[in-house]
Amino acid sequence: MAFELQKLPYAYDALEPYIDAQTMEIHHGKHHAAYTNNLNAALQGTATEGKTIEEILANISAQPVAVRNNGGGFFNHNLFWEVMAPGGAKQPEGDLLKAIDTAFGSYQNFKEAFTKAALTRFGSGWAWLVKQGDGLVISSTPNQDNPLMDLAEVKGIPVLGVDVWEHAYYLKYQNRRPDYVDAFFNVVNWDEVARRFKG
């Protein structure tokens, strides 16, 4: 069964003014759609066709580079749309907050370390909050790699990710990646991050 581009769980303009509607429309309707179509094309007629995206990512080192790039792009953007929402809790709560305090000392420390990972990723990529066992770590990956891939330096379950490809922010923020990452924290869907952390 072919992978399908999932609908955004909110309107294109729902994340304004932090992430603009034009960016969302192109990011979802063009970039994410292209990853989805290219993934399906790369898998068509292969033994991998029909596996779940998680199964594919867990053995990505055995796959052609087109599956790595587009499978990563397909999964990462699915996660990205879901870990954002208009409104909602402005900070983590409950067990997630406890785990963040344990791992980083405080929410503020976490935010600084996550931001640093996002700003220092040179070129295109992602910064992640990753669940390892009951704990949390921060990592970043190049291009469309992610922590579910067997070849990732830091492996685990991504519970929050920020896209730092320039296409994620260039129309609104141009070269100012720090402003984009700062704005991103205004639209993080902490309920969804907590759901992913609970597993």
Next chain:
Amino acid sequence: MSFTLPALPYAIDALEPFISAKTLEFHHGKHHQAYVTNLNNLIVGTEFENADLETIIKKAEGGIFNNGAQVFNHTFYFEQFSATPATEPSGALKAAIETTFGSLDAFKEAFNKAAATQFGSGWAWLVKDAAGKLSIVQTSNAGCPVRDGLTPLLTCDVWEHAYYLDKQNLRPAYIADFWKVLDWKVVEGRL
């Protein structure tokens, strides 16, 4: 040594409508400038403090390499455009391209493919090796053929910042317009 941002060799709107003034304002005035500033800050107190750019590109790692190579790559990129470009190669370059790739069109097709398929941020290059043979190479992020002992002749920046304001996700449209402002005279001068 301290590096400075070279001025663009043409007006900021000279490449309109193919590469917009707005894109050049950010690409040259912000991105290229940031690489220069970062490089100058990073080399202080290191073995590269008094090194030239070629040495930095060949020997440095990490942030010093990234910023040093991006200083070179962008200078090299901006220098090759003109509002009144020579639209085809001539002389020895024309002959070398036809020998290597069969024709100018075949070369362009291969170069376009290299530029379009470089995944993520990076560059496509026409290079010459020590024996004088031409080839097309791709580099990711700050990658620069000078590090590999190759002589770059022509490059296309495919970081999204090079085209996103003008073309968004349509990288092939940017590459098609790239040829309309590429000055083959500059490329010939590098052979």
